[in-house]
Amino acid sequence: MPIYEFKCTKCNTTFDKLVRGEITPQNPVICPSCGSKRTRRLVSRVSSYRGSSSGGGGDCAPSG
Template sequence: MPIFDYECKNCGKVYEELLISSSTPDSEIECPECGQHQSVRRISAPSIGGSGSSFSGGGGCGSSGFS
């Protein structure tokens, strides 16, 4: 079941809410701090590691000296 972060616009409380149904409107979410229904869902963005991973691999092959 999805857990969403909510922020209350009334008191500023940030809390996690476990939604039984994903179709539950934000207006149904009750703030545990003040009891108001003014919470908005926060988009929790996971750390995106960019698109350019920098490999610093030098070619170390071919340095074996056979004689």
């Protein structure tokens, strides 16, 4: 999944957020720091999750 990096133009905080689809003015990215909608997407830097299988996770087996 595409994870873009955003920057808040209010508190100048950079954060990465997973974007699904396209970013529209009606559905802006909210700054997790101050909660402002004035965020800009940064380019030339895309983060991606590495396939790292670590950590215990409760996996419930589906039993009928």
